[in-house]
Amino acid sequence: MESLSNKKKVLEQKPLSFMERMYLPAIAKGMGITISHLFKKEATVRYPEVEREFSANFRGMHSLKRDENGKERCTACGLCALSCPAEAITMIAAERKPEEKHLYREEKYAATYEINMLRCIFCGLCEEACPKEAIYLDGPIVPADYLRKDFIYGKDKLVEAPLEMKK
């Protein structure tokens, strides 16, 4: 029967010729190939010392942004937590007091803001959901750690450094 695609190839198993049965020519050829790899550049990146360059849209650790006056942008609306498919984000909102006006941009802010880095899948839906441009996944790779509780990142690790410290 003719095959539909005409891509079928009938392979016949030929008995090995004398040269092939000697193994040696094939072995010599193979060893030539491996020795040529001795002089090729290795593909390894020595990670902690050398870091590979990431693409421009690489999604790493989250950071909570500040506005141009150094006030936290986040208003604890909860849209990021709602959009998160891995349910990694939790927060508790609080009302801004008059004397805290220089710290928070809106009248409501996040008193605690936690991301569980073991749950997070770095999809970037939180930064898409955010109406205040307060969260971006623009950080480095999340480092390894020993305990599960150490992977729950609070505001101390997430919020950007204040403006004067940045300089």
Next chain:
Amino acid sequence: MDTGFIIEKFILVAVIFGISLVIAMYSTYAERKVAAYLQDRLGPDRAGPFGILQPLADGVKMFMKEEIIPTTSNKWLFIVGPGLALLCACIGTAVIPWGSPMVIGDKVIPLQVSDINVGVLYIFGVVSLGVYGVMIGGWASNNKYSLLSAIRAASQNISYEIAMGLSIIALLLMTNTLSLKTIVEQQHGWHWNVLYQPLGFLIFMVCSFAETNRAPFDLPECETELIGGYHTEYSSMKLGFYLFAEYINMFVSSAVMATLYFGGYNYPGMDYMATLLGPTWAPLFGTAILFAKIFFFIFFFMWVRWTIPRFRYDQLMNLGWKGLIPLAIANIIITGVVIAIIEKF
């Protein structure tokens, strides 16, 4: 038998023992580095500069690991196995001539532990004994995989020993001696045996791959079929002993190949170097040359390991019995006929 003689031999034995252990240690490092570079990787580079302390770290790890002796094993044989493997691997170095006699002051010190007149036979005996360590370990583990692996190792060694012995007979027809020292002295300068016995060398080399259980003949430790092979049940330094024995075996068979076929400590232009360096330092230079040859062979062992896939067991037996043994016998006949013709005319 004066005390000077005993001290001299003791120092020589200690030095050779130390060197073979250090070489075995750094062979593990070299193996990983060679494997890495042949596969476009870097290999171990964390412990010390270029990972040079990696073997020490591995050694410490081996010692610190928990020692497990299976309750169903034969305890005494289980402990003897790795010791025997390492012992048999080490004593092979005793008859290898490491250099021409060294002259210090008015003393002549032979750089060979003992020049017995049946050196080649001794090497063969020791190599054959080596399989006992594997056999005993595999059997005493009381584990099906270990036992199968031990059987494989034994039958493989027996099959390839025949071809190895036959390839040596062709060499002995030419040298007329079994003493390794005399065989090396006959290869003065560039009269290396490999030039007269290329086929014999090829057979010998293939067989020594099989004897040391190295790839492509590493069927006793074939992990896809036999888990870890004969050392499946071993842990801690007993496992370390088995791995060590493999590398020492590799070192010894490299030394034997260099001695029998590649002229040992001989090199072209050695007479000129002897007058240049004097009778004390010229032998040491020869020893360095010998070690360069040995290191090349060790590298060759590794190079082959990371190139050729493992043979199937029936292919292994086919190659040994139907390929190498007839070839070795043909080599003997050709050598004998050629020698007879040369002596006649």
